Amino acid sequence: MKEILVPIILLVVLGGFFGALIAYLSKVLYVEVDTRVQDVLGMLPGINCGACGHPGCAGLAEAIVSGKGTPEQCRPGKQEMRDRIKTYLAQVSKELQEEKAK
Amino acid sequence: MTLGEILTLAFSAILLQNVVLSRFLGICPFMGVSSKRDSAVGMGLAVIFVITLSSVVSWVLYTYILKPFDIVYMRTIVFILVIASLVQIIEMFTKKVSPTLYKSLGIYLPLITTNCAVLGLATIVATDEYTFLSALIYSFASAVGFLFVMYIFSTLREKMKNAPIPDGFKGVPIAMITAGIMAMIFARFAGVI
Structure with a gap:
C-alpha cells in the first residue's frame, strides 16, 4: 500500500505546490493587456x-x-x-x- | 572542486558531449528556429535560463525527495512538472519585468517546455549522481553548448539561402545534411581529452 500512496501523495503535493505558486504569482505579476x-x-x-x-x-x-x-x-x-x-x-x-x- | 575540474566539466559539456550534436537532444528547435540568427540566439538564451534553473530544481527534488523515498521511477513526470511550472513562472516574470525581452523571445518561451534537451539534461544530472555544484555547471555549460551550436547552424543556414542548391535539397533536406556533417565534426572532439 505504501508503494502506491507515496507517489500519489508526492505528486499531489508537488502539483498543488506549483499550481498554488503559479496562481499566486499570476496575481502578483499581473500585467494589464489590451x-x-x-x-x-x-x-x-x-x-x-x-x-x-x-x-x-x-x-x-x-x-x-x-x-x-x-x-x-x-x-x-x-x-x-x-x-x-x-x-x-x-x-x-x-x-x-x-x-x-x- | 578545483578550477581545472570546473573548466574540464564545462569544456566537455560544451564540445565533447554537446547536447545537440552528440546526445541528439533538442533537435526540434535546432531545425525549427535556426533559419534566422536573431531568433536562434534568442532561443538559445531562453534555453540557457530554463535548463540551468530546471536542472538544479530537478536535482534537488531527485536527491532529497525521490531517492530517500525510493521512487526514482517517478522522475520523468516530476521533472516535467517542474519544467512546465518553471517555464510558466519565467514567462510571467519576464512579461512583468522586461516586456521587450518577453516580446523578443515571443513564442519560443512556451515552446521550451517541449524541448527535450531540458528534460534530458535534468535526467542526466540527476541520475548520473552529479554533486550540486557540478550539476549546476554541467547543465549551464550544456545549455551554452546549445546556444553555440544554434548560432553556428543559423549562420550556415543564412548563407545557404543564397547558395545555388538543387531544388530537391532546398530548405530542410540540406539543413539535415549540414547537421549530419556538423555532428561528424563534433564527434572528432571526443579525441581531445
Missing part, C-alpha cells in the same frame, strides 16, 4: 503556422489591433473569420469614440 488583442487572438485559427510572417497567432493579433497588419495576412483563415475580426474592430473603435464623446 483586451482587444486577446479577443482577436481568439478569433484567429490559433495554429501558430507562421504563414503571416509573425512567429505565432499572438503576433498577428497584436499587429492587426495596432493597425500594422490585416486579417488577410492569415492564410489558413477563412473569409468569414476575416470579416468577423473586421466587424469586431470597427464595433470596438466605435464604442471607444462614443465613450470619449461622453
